[in-house]
Amino acid sequence: MTRAVHDLGGQPAGPIELAEHERTFFDQRVDAMMRILAHPEHGYYTVDAMRRAIESLSGDQYFELGYYERWVRAIRQLVIEKRLISEDELNRKLTALKMARRLA
Amino acid sequence: MSGDHHHPHGDHAHDHDPHAPVSEVHGVSAESALLERALRELLIEKNVFTADDLRRQIELTESRTPELGAKVVARAWADPQYKAQLLADAKPAIENLLGIDLNLTPELTVVENTAARHHVICCTLCSCYPRAVLGIPPAWYKSPEYRARVVREPRQVLAEFGTVLPDDVEIRVVDSTADMRYMVLPLRPRYTEHLSEQELVALITRDSMIGVSVLTDSQR
Amino acid sequence: MKPTFAPGDKVKVRAAEVTTHCRTPHYLRGKRGVVTRVFGAYPNPEQLAYHQIGVPYLPLYQIEFDFKEVWGRPARATVITADIFQHWLERDN
Numbered sequence: 001m002t003r004a005v006h007d008l009g010g011q012p013a014g015p016i017e018l019a020e021h022e023r024t025f026f027d028q029r030v031d032a033m034m035r036i037l038a039h040p041e042h043g044y045y046t047v048d049a050m051r052r053a054i055e056s057l058s059g060d061q062y063f064e065l066g067y068y069e070r071w072v073r074a075i076r077q078l079v080i081e082k083r084l085i086s087e088d089e090l091n092r093k094l095t096a097l098k099m100a101r102r103l104a
Numbered sequence: 105m106s107g108d109h110h111h112p113h114g115d116h117a118h119d120h121d122p123h124a125p126v127s128e129v130h131g132v133s134a135e136s137a138l139l140e141r142a143l144r145e146l147l148i149e150k151n152v153f154t155a156d157d158l159r160r161q162i163e164l165t166e167s168r169t170p171e172l173g174a175k176v177v178a179r180a181w182a183d184p185q186y187k188a189q190l191l192a193d194a195k196p197a198i199e200n201l202l203g204i205d206l207n208l209t210p211e212l213t214v215v216e217n218t219a220a221r222h223h224v225i226c227c228t229l230c231s232c233y234p235r236a237v238l239g240i241p242p243a244w245y246k247s248p249e250y251r252a253r254v255v256r257e258p259r260q261v262l263a264e265f266g267t268v269l270p271d272d273v274e275i276r277v278v279d280s281t282a283d284m285r286y287m288v289l290p291l292r293p294r295y296t297e298h299l300s301e302q303e304l305v306a307l308i309t310r311d312s313m314i315g316v317s318v319l320t321d322s323q324r
Numbered sequence: 325m326k327p328t329f330a331p332g333d334k335v336k337v338r339a340a341e342v343t344t345h346c347r348t349p350h351y352l353r354g355k356r357g358v359v360t361r362v363f364g365a366y367p368n369p370e371q372l373a374y375h376q377i378g379v380p381y382l383p384l385y386q387i388e389f390d391f392k393e394v395w396g397r398p399a400r401a402t403v404i405t406a407d408i409f410q411h412w413l414e415r416d417n
Contacts, residue, residue: 002341009228009279009351010395013252016264021243026132030140031240032161036153040208044152048372051230052345067231067246069136075143082375085146093142101138211363228349255351255404256395274401281347282384282407283366 005062006055030068033075045078053077165240170310172202173237173287176214177313178304181292190214190289198237209236215278216289217315222269224262224315225278225286226254232280234287238313245314255279265316278315288313294321325365327383328410333359335387336416337408345373348412352387352404355394356416360405361386368409383410 023031038047053074054062062070079085148155176198180187190197194212199205206212212234215223227233228251233241244250254261258277262269269275278286290312296304299322311317329335339354347369362385367378384407391402 003350006229007350008248008252009349010256011252013249016244016249018244026140028162032158035161036157046372048369052373072136072140084152093146097138097142271400277404279406281349284407
């Protein structure tokens with residue numbers, strides 16, 4: 001049977017890394033953006049859509065990216081799907097940010 | 105626990121500095137950091153949310169810590185009637201005790217650990233967790249290793265957390281696969297009868313409310 | 325939708341193959357269990373995931389599985405519970 005990348009119950013895996021991680025501003029912002037965008041009353045999409053977007057990452061991406069790095073890619077996919085932002089707008093913004101960083 | 109997770113580390117001033125270098129983000133690729141910033145700025149420019157909405161959401165999230173769950177547990181230990189309400193219908197019992205609104209949070213069930221029966225919670229499909237009462241889940245809870253292994257070798261996984269249960273204690277691995285979130289009501293440690301509720305709260309750990317650990321008996 | 329099953333009922337999880345979003349873990353598909361709780365009805369996550377409203381709402385159950393049924397080897401006093409929507413369950417007599 002085919003098994004989706006996120007469906008991990010019973011899969012072979014190594015020891016559990018027990019170290020606690022501090023949340024970074026990145027983590028907090030991505031978490032908060034997701035909560036607002038998927039708010040049950042006035043959200044733009046559901047938590048279920050968010051899960052579906054995360055689950056659509058390739059196996060390599062799913063395991064190599066950090067938790068909130070997966071989330072930020074799922075947010076990207078969903079805000080474009082819901083036409084809150086266009087692909088073009090996002091690309092222009094990314095280019096502008098990269099330019100600003102180079103100048104700084 | 106490394107650091108104090110109630111306080112974000114770093115310099116607050118940088119948080120809202122539009123010229124702050126994206127490389128300030130630790131452990132995250134430059135690409136991810138750039139994407140986060142681009143999405144955030146665009147969504148704010150388009151009034152999907154405001155910077156203030158984002159700040160308030162972060163504050164709300166950070167205000168939810170395992171101490172909330174611990175207060176619920178301490179009350180349940182101290183008051184059998186409260187415990188019965190909590191186990192029968194967790195949300196109203198928690199809302200009334202803590203004065204927080206759980207209307208828009210997922211459903212919540214509290215499962216009781218006893219001398220004969222030990223629950224441990226997990227989410228093999230993603231990272232479902234009783235955030236309303238325990239806050240953000242620890243990194244290990246969300247890790248592929250915990251999610252993969254806890255349903256297949258629960259006693260070994262518990263042992264990695266230093267929890268070795270007698271063979272005759274039933275282990276119930278609770279996979280949070282749908283709309284219900286679970287919190288564990290841990291077994292009250294022995295020799296704690298004389299402690300106040302506040303003192304009990306201080307004994308109750310996050311991990312005992314996930315079910316990966318048990319609470320140690322007090323000194324007699 | 326009304327719940328078809330009650331606590332104590334024996335059920336079997338459908339062994340279906342899906343490539344779209346669903347909340348029935350792979351390791352429990354085709355496995356036999358017992359209904360332990362009936363939670364009421366919730367929007368169908370398989371629709372919500374694609375921006376649909378998730379009607380009709382589906383009865384949701386907590387199902388208890390014996391460890392050996394799931395993994396094919398015995399483990400002393402160990403059970404697994406998971407929450408499964410009605411359309412993934414069939415009666416197991």
